[in-house]
Amino acid sequence: MKVPALPVIDRVLFTEEEVHRRIREVAAEISSRYRDGNLKMIGVLKGSVFFLTALARELTIPVKIDFLSISPFSNHTRAPGVVRIAKDLDDSVEGEDVLLVEDIVDTGFTARYLLQTLAGRGPNSIGLCTMLDRPARRIVPLKIDFKCFEIPDRFVIGCGLDYKQLYRNLNFLAVLKPD
Ligand code: IMP
Ligand code: MG
Numbered sequence: 402m403k404v405p406a407l408p409v410i411d412r413v414l415f416t417e418e419e420v421h422r423r424i425r426e427v428a429a430e431i432s433s434r435y436r437d438g439n440l441k442m443i444g445v446l447k448g449s450v451f452f453l454t455a456l457a458r459e460l461t462i463p464v465k466i467d468f469l470s471i472s473p474f475s476n477h478t479r480a481p482g483v484v485r486i487a488k489d490l491d492d493s494v495e496g497e498d499v500l501l502v503e504d505i506v507d508t509g510f511t512a513r514y515l516l517q518t519l520a521g522r523g524p525n526s527i528g529l530c531t532m533l534d535r536p537a538r539r540i541v542p543l544k545i546d547f548k549c550f551e552i553p554d555r556f557v558i559g560c561g562l563d564y565k566q567l568y569r570n571l572n573f574l575a576v577l578k579p580d
Pocket of ligand 2 (some may be wrong): 445446447449504505522
């Protein structure tokens with residue numbers, strides 16, 4: 402793996418190969434779980450786009466995809482705030498097996514809000530899949546159905562995760578260097 406010499410990187414947490422291998426495993430679990438279902442993956446813009454598309458490419462079952470975005474609350478301090486939907490889904494989720502796909506579940510506020518909102522729209526089922534889980538900062542207890550990695554309490558970039566809107570396109574996960 403070639404790692405660019407970026408001064409913002411403290412250390413690599415998971416290499417591109419490790420991320421891809423784990424995504425393939427989780428995709429196999431999802432393919433098996435929703436084999437007889439009506440899977441629709443819902444991504445949260447912009448962070449989960451990279452993970453969602455990587456996951457979708459490894460599925461062996463049909464899948465629909467839709468996106469929403471939420472209002473930004475502080476990008477820099479990670480402080481949880483009031484979350485609202487800024488751009489809604491294009492289509493209804495009625496009767497579908499909804500899988501909310503997140504880049505990272507941190508405090509859990511975002512995922513809880515989105516799961517509650519989507520549950521109110523008449524899906525057949527609703528599940529949560531996240532690339533990263535940082536349980537140390539969890540405030541809202543949540544059931545995570547599928548996850549790739551648990552991570553320590555450090556700010557992470559790459560694979561869709563940004564710092565000041567940069568580094569989403571890194572193909573590996575890295576810990577940001579503290580200021
Ligand atoms: P929470 O679970 O509601 O606290 O919010 C999680 C959201 O905060 C994620 O979807 C990310 O957009 C952002 N976030 C949390 N931790 C990180 C991180 O380590 N790097 C980049 N974004 C993060
Ligand atoms: Mg996010």
